[in-house]
Amino acid sequence: MTQGQAPAVEGLFSEDGGTARLLGSRCGTCGTGYFPKSGLCHNPACDRSDMSDAAFGPAGTLWSYSVQNYPPPPPARYDEPYEPYALGVVDLDDGLRVVGRMDVAGPESLVAGARIEIVIGPIAHDEDGTELVSWKFRPAEEGRDA
Template identity: 30%
Template sequence: MTVRPMVGRDSQFFWDGTAAGELRVQTCNACGVLRFPPGPACPDCGVLDRGHVVATGDGTVFSYVVHRHPPVPGKELPIVIALVDLDEGVRMVGEVTDVPPEEMEIGMRLRVDFDRVDDQLTLPVWRRA
């Protein structure tokens, strides 16, 4: 069993993107500001007119943790979880799948990949660039 994300009106575009192999970031159609996580209104100008851009999928490790306990359904421990600063200027949290905990570093370059869990869920994961 895998822990599943909440999918709603504000995030459906993101999950549709991961299923298509795209990392989508919400944008305000009025002022152009990018934001993650997505939400109903622009935090800069308050407008409800939102769209998205497709990110390059490249980023830099801002911070990370190594999750050793408690167990996570569907995952083998330890799990490396990073805060990734995308080149587009927003920050995302995600699992790093190909870097051993002892090799993780702040500033490491990562690239997004996609883990197809089943027909309804594809998760973005991060790999060494």
């Protein structure tokens, strides 16, 4: 993030040296991952919650996608006038399936099975002009059109 930017929601992601990750939890007993963080393991087959912080990403595979054609309900943020955007469902390599905005001009280029990387980018602006950033997914370098 740069000056004039702020997370849309605190504590959900990190960016270090250009590598973006989602901040969640993992249960040490059964290995189940959670995003966002969870204080308890919700796996019904797990005997004992043993939660610790975990970071997920930065890469995965696009499982499916859709287009958000109408404004999403709060707490989702967007700028007026509302512009439809693609939403991706990504299977992160470390085991979580996560929904996020796709950082693409249009959904025409998206293909299920494509390699994806997490990026941190703007999703809306605050009343004072602060750029609100969040995680997004974009086709990974190796799979992107030249």
